[in-house]
Amino acid sequence: MDIEGLPLPENAPEPGSCVRMHRPEGGLVELILDPPHRSMAVLDVPLLRDFDQCLDEIEKDSSLRGLVITGRDPLSFAVGADIDAIGGVTDVDLARRMVRSGQAVFQRLHLLSRSGGGRLKIVAAVGGPVPGGACELALACDLILLSDHDKSRIGLPEVKLGIYPGWGGTQRLPRRIGLPAAMGAILSGRLYAARQAKKLGLVDRLTPPEYLLRIARNLATGRERLEPPTRGWRSFVIDRNPAAKALIAKQSHKQVMAQTKGHYPAPLKAIEMVIAACSTPLETGLEAEARHVAPLIVNSVTKSLVGLFHRSEEAKALA
Amino acid sequence: MTSNGNRIVLAAGLRLPQARAGIAYAGEDAGHLGASCARELFARTGIDPGQLSEVFVGCVGPPHDQANVGRVIALRAGVPRSVPAMTLGRNCASGMQAVTSAATAIKAGRGDLYLALGVEVMSAYPLIFNRQATQFFGRLARARSLGAKLGAALSWRPSMLAPRIAITEGLTDPTNGLIMGRTGEILAREFGISRDDADHYATESHRRAKVARDSKRFARELVPHLPLGPAGKKGSLLADDGIRDDQSVEALGKMRPYFEKPDGVVTIGNACGISDGAAALLVSTEARARELGLTPLAAIRSYAWSGCDPARMGLGPVYSSAKALKDAGLEMSDIGAVELNEAFAAQVLACRKAFASEDFARKELGRERALGALEHSKTNINGGAIALGHPVGATGARLCLTAAHELEASDIEFSLATLCIGGGQGGAVILERISA
Numbered sequence: 001m002d003i004e005g006l007p008l009p010e011n012a013p014e015p016g017s018c019v020r021m022h023r024p025e026g027g028l029v030e031l032i033l034d035p036p037h038r039s040m041a042v043l044d045v046p047l048l049r050d051f052d053q054c055l056d057e058i059e060k061d062s063s064l065r066g067l068v069i070t071g072r073d074p075l076s077f078a079v080g081a082d083i084d085a086i087g088g089v090t091d092v093d094l095a096r097r098m099v100r101s102g103q104a105v106f107q108r109l110h111l112l113s114r115s116g117g118g119r120l121k122i123v124a125a126v127g128g129p130v131p132g133g134a135c136e137l138a139l140a141c142d143l144i145l146l147s148d149h150d151k152s153r154i155g156l157p158e159v160k161l162g163i164y165p166g167w168g169g170t171q172r173l174p175r176r177i178g179l180p181a182a183m184g185a186i187l188s189g190r191l192y193a194a195r196q197a198k199k200l201g202l203v204d205r206l207t208p209p210e211y212l213l214r215i216a217r218n219l220a221t222g223r224e225r226l227e228p229p230t231r232g233w234r235s236f237v238i239d240r241n242p243a244a245k246a247l248i249a250k251q252s253h254k255q256v257m258a259q260t261k262g263h264y265p266a267p268l269k270a271i272e273m274v275i276a277a278c279s280t281p282l283e284t285g286l287e288a289e290a291r292h293v294a295p296l297i298v299n300s301v302t303k304s305l306v307g308l309f310h311r312s313e314e315a316k317a318l319a
Numbered sequence: 320m321t322s323n324g325n326r327i328v329l330a331a332g333l334r335l336p337q338a339r340a341g342i343a344y345a346g347e348d349a350g351h352l353g354a355s356c357a358r359e360l361f362a363r364t365g366i367d368p369g370q371l372s373e374v375f376v377g378c379v380g381p382p383h384d385q386a387n388v389g390r391v392i393a394l395r396a397g398v399p400r401s402v403p404a405m406t407l408g409r410n411c412a413s414g415m416q417a418v419t420s421a422a423t424a425i426k427a428g429r430g431d432l433y434l435a436l437g438v439e440v441m442s443a444y445p446l447i448f449n450r451q452a453t454q455f456f457g458r459l460a461r462a463r464s465l466g467a468k469l470g471a472a473l474s475w476r477p478s479m480l481a482p483r484i485a486i487t488e489g490l491t492d493p494t495n496g497l498i499m500g501r502t503g504e505i506l507a508r509e510f511g512i513s514r515d516d517a518d519h520y521a522t523e524s525h526r527r528a529k530v531a532r533d534s535k536r537f538a539r540e541l542v543p544h545l546p547l548g549p550a551g552k553k554g555s556l557l558a559d560d561g562i563r564d565d566q567s568v569e570a571l572g573k574m575r576p577y578f579e580k581p582d583g584v585v586t587i588g589n590a591c592g593i594s595d596g597a598a599a600l601l602v603s604t605e606a607r608a609r610e611l612g613l614t615p616l617a618a619i620r621s622y623a624w625s626g627c628d629p630a631r632m633g634l635g636p637v638y639s640s641a642k643a644l645k646d647a648g649l650e651m652s653d654i655g656a657v658e659l660n661e662a663f664a665a666q667v668l669a670c671r672k673a674f675a676s677e678d679f680a681r682k683e684l685g686r687e688r689a690l691g692a693l694e695h696s697k698t699n700i701n702g703g704a705i706a707l708g709h710p711v712g713a714t715g716a717r718l719c720l721t722a723a724h725e726l727e728a729s730d731i732e733f734s735l736a737t738l739c740i741g742g743g744q745g746g747a748v749i750l751e752r753i754s755a
Contacts, residue, residue, distance in 0.1 A: 207582045210508040215582060 001052040001101055005094065006045045007085045011037045018050040021057070027065040028221055029058060030213075034072050041071060043102070043133040044082035052105050058120070059112065066220030067112070069137070070125040074147045074209035080132030086161065086297055087306035096294035099166045102133070103286050106140040106168050110282075113142045115228050125216035127209055130154040131191055135202075136167040139176060142228045145216050148194045148206040155202070157189035161309060162302035164270035166293035171285040174277040177201040178231055179239040183252050183274050187267050201229055239278035249275045266296050320619050322425045322604050328615035328753065329418075330432075330601040330608035332720040333360045335544050336556045337596035337708040340442040343544070343556040344595035349378055349712075350385045353438035354395035356597040359542045360434075361397065364601065364613060368397055372430025374404035375420050377413030377437040378712040380444055380489060381406055392436065408712075409624075411660070412738055412746040413437060414598060415715025419622045419748065421602035431607045437716030438597040444485040452479035486593065492629050492742055499632075499741055500578035500585045503663035506633045507584040510669040514584045517664035518571040521589035521705045523695075524661060525566035528702025532558050536701055539724045561592045561708040589664040594708025598716035605753065617723035617750035620733065621647035625745045627683075633666030635745025636737040637673045641684045643735070643747040651691025654749070655731025658718040659693070660738035661703035670739075671695075700725065714738065719748055726752040 018035040031054055033041040041047065058064060071077035081102070089095050112118040124138035127147025135154050138144045146152055156165045156173065164170060165186060174182035181200055185192075197203045204226060207215045218224040231239060238244045249271055256267045269292050277285055296302060320327045335356050338344045344352060353376060361368050376389030385391045386406075393404035409416040414437020421433035448456070458471040491498045497505075506512070531537050543557045576583030577590070601613070608615045623642035627635055636659050644650065651674065661667050673679045674693040680686040701721060704714065718736035725734050737747035 208504075208508055208579070210511075211582050 012046045018047040030068040041078040067120045067122045068216045074212040075128035077126040078134035095297040099290040102167045110140040123216045123220045136169040139172040144203040146203040147209040152194045153191040155191040159189040162305040163296045170273035171277045325604040326618040328618045330603040330613045331364045332600040334598035337559045337594045340593040345442045349440045350391035353392035356599045357396035360599045369399045374434045375417040377417040410741040412715045412740045413712040415746045433602045436599040437713035439710035439712035440595045441593045446482035503585045503666045506669035507665040510672045512665040512668045517589040520664040524702045524705040528562040528706035531701035559707045562706045584665045591704035591709035594710040596710035596713040620749040620751040622748040629743030632743045633739045635739035639745030639747035647749045654735045656725040656734040657698045658722040658736045661705045
């Protein structure tokens with residue numbers, strides 16, 4: 001991954017220290033997101049770079065059959081993309097490059113996975129807050145296993161920052177849970193509790209936090225059989241049916257306009273992306289996603305909303 | 320424990336075989352089942368029930384038409400009308416409560432001969448009309464004119480057919496909404512008990528119970544239940560019917576977790592059964608017992624009740640045993656046999672870890688050192704509730720009875736009967752051998 005010119009956090013650690021690689025048994029490898037410079041893992045440039053390096057090694061090792069991606073502990077995975085970097089970037093081209101480089105890492109992971117045509121069964125074993133980029137990372141895997149706990153929250157809240165999910169979220173979520181549900185999730189920016197996420201199909205399986213790793217390993221090695229979800233006939237009748245798409249687009253548009261009075265451009269762009277997702281090849285969709293999200297990132301709306309986000313976090317910390 | 324320098328003893332005891340709910344005692348009610356056990360005890364000991372100071376009966380779910388089921392049992396068992404009787408409740412420890420209440424009463428000098436009995440007929444736990452249905456019947460009863468009656472009748476809805484299930488609601492802690500099995504799951508996670516450990520434990524419980532039955536160990540404490548009527552009538556039972564002679568770990572491994580699917584540890588197979596049963600003990604002083612021509616089974620050295628987190632009620636035995644040991648001035652190493660009720664295999668295994676944990680002792684028990692090893696070879700030597708069943712009100716008395724007999728059977732000085740109690744409590748009784 002080429003990180004030349006991409007914004008690095010001030011205290012960025014040396015390469016190779018953000019992701020730990022662990023081989024609990026033959027044929028299985030675990031990637032643990034554990035950046036030393038963050039109390040909560042953030043998918044910032046150093047972490048993505050290290051993640052990418054781990055994939056180099058995994059690609060070379062032909063003995064591997066399973067991969068588990070997890071956090072420091074069963075109730076902390078990652079809190080998403082680097083919001084400071086999003087708030088700081090003012091150049092459209094740089095913004096697009098930032099998005100594309102993240103997409104590239106996730107796409108590489110996806111191509112290694114069974115559902116992407118690769119040889120690895122990839123399981124995202126997540127828990128605690130799994131918002132935005134963290135959720136998109138999980139979406140690039142074959143299976144998502146979530147800690148069944150009150151602290152678990154998963155979803156794509158990007159619209160609340162004036163952007164939309166740009167690391168494949170608008171493309172992969174509709175493929176996974178269908179167009180109508182994905183539209184609702186992305187436009188509302190809602191974070192789902194464990195049971196709701198399971199019901200929605202956003203995650204494939206729940207397990208108590210204490211059992212998260214054990215079950216993830218069982219899934220990745222195939223000791224427990226669980227197939228990635230497929231939309232089946234619904235894909236034809238709903239997700240790729242022009243009439244259904246037109247109806248969903250119209251309804252969503254109406255709803256967004258009623259709520260935003262047209263002041264926020266991101267949800268409207270998100271509708272376009274999600275509507276087209278299931279009828280477009282993934283690579284083309286990702287390219288469009290990055291191209292359209294870049295102007296939103298540098299937009300003043302986003303800068304204001306990022307500021308608002310920081311203030312509200314500070315306020316929460318005081319409470 | 321003594322009364323005027325006289326040791327308080329379990330003078331005699333007897334229990335009925337425990338039956339899986341809905342099988343042998345399906346047609347019984349607590350009043351009859353308890354009385355048949357008490358009658359047999361009087362017959363065997365030759366005690367005149369008129370000499371009893373009082374009758375204490377532990378029962379968790381007395382039949383609604385026998386609110387003071389203790390009195391019903393006493394009268395049906397031939398106890399004279401002049402002898403009072405009461406029903407006691409402390410959930411799963413109600414039978415043990417009857418024993419300790421009797422001991423306390425003797426110590427206080429209120430009397431010197433008590434019948435302490437535990438009984439439960441879980442088969443008879445009812446389905447109850449739900450609130451809407453109850454209100455519907457109320458409206459119907461209040462309606463006077465034909466029109467009003469018709470109007471009330473029309474307010475019937477199919478949802479009124481959905482019953483409330485007394486046994487599920489009874490086994491759910493109202494303060495935290497956890498059904499008992501889920502408290503077992505909490506302990507399994509906290510103490511790292513695996514499904515495999517639990518299944519192995521359960522299999523061993525069945526094996527031990529089978530040996531105890533076949534070697535006539537249980538014959539010491541058990542009276543076959545033979546109801547009156549034509550031969551072959553349903554309801555006769557010679558031994559506990561929950562024991563599975565061919566129980567294998569593999570078979571248990573195939574069962575699905577019942578309370579937390581799909582990753583839970585507690586299955587129907589490694590949890591105690593829902594059962595019916597009764598156990599009766601005569602509690603007296605050593606002198607009085609000998610005067611009556613009885614050889615006491617055991618002296619009560621100490622007993623203790625304790626409270627703990629309702630969500631971790633399975634650890635109750637650890638807290639109460641610590642207290643009872645302290646009162647008795649004993650250590651775990653002095654105890655030759657332990658009857659620790661097997662609510663769930665995972666719960667027993669969690670208790671074992673807590674007994675041995677120095678950390679737990681410091682944080683929870685206020686002790687410097689760990690309570691001591693709960694050795695598998697000394698614990699539930701004759702199997703436990705996983706094989707024998709857990710008729711909730713009876714179990715406490717059954718544990719005391721089995722632990723009392725174990726003193727002689729294992730040739731030991733002290734035994735401990737302890738159990739966990741829904742709602743977050745523990746009870747423990749330490750028994751001491753009486754040399755003849």
